[in-house]
Amino acid sequence: MSDLTKMTAVEIAGLVASGETSAVEVAQAHLDRIGAVDDRVHAFLHVDTEGALAAARAVDERRAAGEELGPLAGVPVAVKDVLTTKGVPTTVGSKILEGWRPPYDSTIVERLRDAGTVMLGKTNMDEFAMGSSTEYSAYGPTRNPWDTDRIPGGSGGGSAAALAAYEAPLSIGSDTGGSIRQPGAVTGTVGAKPTYGGTSRYGLVAFSSSLDTPGPCARTVLDAALLHQVIGGHDPRDSTSIPAPVPDVVAAARLGATGDLTGVKLGVVTEFTGEGAEPGVMAAFRDAAEALAKLGAEIVEVSCPHFKYALPAYYLIAPSECSSNLARFDGVRFGLRVGDDGNRSLEEVMSLTREAGFGPEVKRRIMLGTYALSSGYYDAYYGQAQKVRTLITRDFTSAFEQVDALISPTTPFVAFPIGSRTADPYQMYLADLFTIPTNLYGGPAISVPCGLSDGLPVGFQIMAPTMADDRMYRVAAALENAVGTLTPPAL
Template identity: 70%
Template sequence: MTTPLTTSTAAELARALAAGETTSVELTQAHLDRIEATDGAVHAFLHVDAEGALDQARASDERRARGEAASDLDGVPVAVKDVLATEGLPTTCGSRILEGWVPPYDATVVRRLKEAGLPILGKTNMDEFAMGSSTEHSAYGPTRNPWDLERIPGGSGGGSAAAVAAYQAPLALGTDTGGSIRQPGAVTGTVGVKPTYGGVSRYGLVAMANSLDQVGPVTRTVLDAALLHQVVGGHDPLDSTSLDQPVPDVVAAARQGASGDLAGVRVGVVTELGGEGYQPGVQQRFDEAVELLVGAGAEVVRVGCPSFTHALAAYYLLMPSEASSNLARFDAMRYGLRVLPDGVEAPSAEEVMRATRDAGFGDEVKRRIILGTYALSSGYYDAYYGQAQKVRTLIQRDFDRAFAQADVLVSPTSPTTAFRLGEKLDDPLAMYLNDVATIPANLAGVPGISVPAGLAPEDDLPVGLQLLAPIAADDRLYRVGAALEALLEQQWGGPLLTADKLDEAVAR
């Protein structure tokens, strides 16, 4: 069911386009065909824009015929998480409360995709308003993991990760508030990057938590992630939190790392992010990957970050607090869903708002709004929100000390492989623990990447290794990540991802 047009990397497709060996229309149609054949089983997409994508592909082919390619990736199709505003296309955030909403503008990252000539295949599924670790909290049904259709693809960006893992798209954009790019990357065997906070514009991203959200790439290789990062990154005057500095040369770093030489690189293994509570196979593959880094010339040291043990608790006070404030805009008065209460002849604005939010928000969103409102309430603000902010400062200081000892930090990305659909829906605390290793990076604003580290021996499901770097040193992630990728491919005898399992499952 796959073809070389769908299994090739984005870099390979870009080279084929530049050499005239294929066209963007052919590439885009091949991926649209793949989506049609497999998405009934995977449900990675909420909206597929076949007509728009093919129009953009034809425009790309015309530019290349004139010798005027807009970028290296001009003509390579991409999928976009449904939390990013797309002019003329629905943007629902996986929620009934925004069902049918079509933005009149593009998010900055979407505009940059279009300017670079990447046809947009459609919008991918997600946990409602990015609240979840499994993409089971979407109002439009769960996404399934292409490795095992009875398991979750991670969250909240499981749709983007599943689309890339299922060869429905060579590239995708996700967002990462507490691990929602990296954790899906780990459990689907894809590469997921959370850039430095402010390194990629958040304008047009429907915010969950403004101080934590970050847009980033989802791909099948580290080089592809670097190429996409280069397209969407950089300063944006429309985003007050945007860093006014150029994107590090992440593409050059990825290409340098592909040699597998890490001589002189100091790698810090974070003591608090591993060991007890981590699935044995996950820990085993992580330890093996660290040994490969040593063999490539890296110096490995153990670093302690004691405040990381409090990161999960601090995050689940700070994030709901910001979310409760952000979601107050959905008041049934300006846009989105409006529900009139039953049996009320002339309902007040408050009654309409109550009925709309009850019908439009799912259980997880309601839970986090309640948590956040409580944490911000009079009499509790200092005890909860204020204390969590102090912990956030301690975590930032731990990172500073750790990066004085190491150039990058490493840990497992997720403590387990993909769990079964429905397994943790009734236990929110167990669900939240999936983000225990990824959350510290969001609290401190540092960049992180998840790279496939092999398959866990217990269940033959993907394991991810997380790399973290200092603020604005994203290029370090790409160098070390690409080196690890090359070393692991030598060990496996080829890429981790193949389409065989998905095609067999779909055929059944």
């Protein structure tokens, strides 16, 4: 493995800017690493070799011309296959979009290109971001570099696994119910969900429009903050985009790395420290909380009584929105078309296309959502779930009147074996038990590694008020400085 693939994004950018190495050399080292290990990991659905090398050459030409480069120029990045990329396949892990090459870039990808990052390709994911293990991809599961018989989390397991396998120093994910943070936790990497509306959804293939949030993934907190700074900010093409600048997350991460949390008050969510989490996960979490206390943070317990209803509320709200959003995949405008032999009606073609194109989990959620929105059941299911969402938001508001941030384990358990939960959707859904409340609220949250349980990574979650993304980065960087980063076994 090349030394370049072991470096942080900050280190790589520094070498490229100084001319000690070229962006082309960096890109080629990562492409070689993908070629060497991705047959065992399957983090990528598409590797854009030509595009990556062309982007890297452009960075080298700019440096040679004396241009000042941005803080991530020349740094490779992998992009979850939920974001449109002009001329590059975007499948969302589904057969219904197999081979589709979008005619435009998403705002996130646009900003990555403008920043001079080098896009390596598109990463594997649960189909339409519906899953917690990346086993529901139509193109086969991604495997965890810590143990290739185990899941890398979901839905963005490809983005997290690419980091842990040293195939990329940075990646992009999307978080609807934990799909950035949960993969980060089980692969020993950093995953941040920004404030909803703090990153643009333009060009993000929608699952649940009131919940979907693109965000940064990295191996260090500072790298994640730098990536967050690049992709965040107002976008007039997204009606839900917040018309305000991104908080200074990079300065906050640098401040946290000094290791001083004096004056910071953190609340342990009592509802997430009882039954439900594995003993090894709780032990690692408590050790990490003690480490933060030694840095000067005040640790108290805070009750958020309605968090226990977040899981059922989410699995009414998200499927309801998905049943609406996925209606556009009809075999008419783009993607797969089945049965169009001139002898069938449009309705028959649409039905055959969806039957062939959607996988079982997507069909399950569409049916759940359609039922929850149907006449006679709307008030009893979807309406009630939205009321619960309001109560959860009130819990967060009350909690943040008492503390600066909330803390909990990211997931109740470490990475589980591939195939062990696919027959029981409820057990699969429990992987997001601790991450879903933040999505319903809309605030930012980050997962940072805090130790091992049975030799597998444990994630520590920090939740902050809306538009206080900098606060979570400060705490995360302090924890990372205290406990260190994790290095997976060699592939």
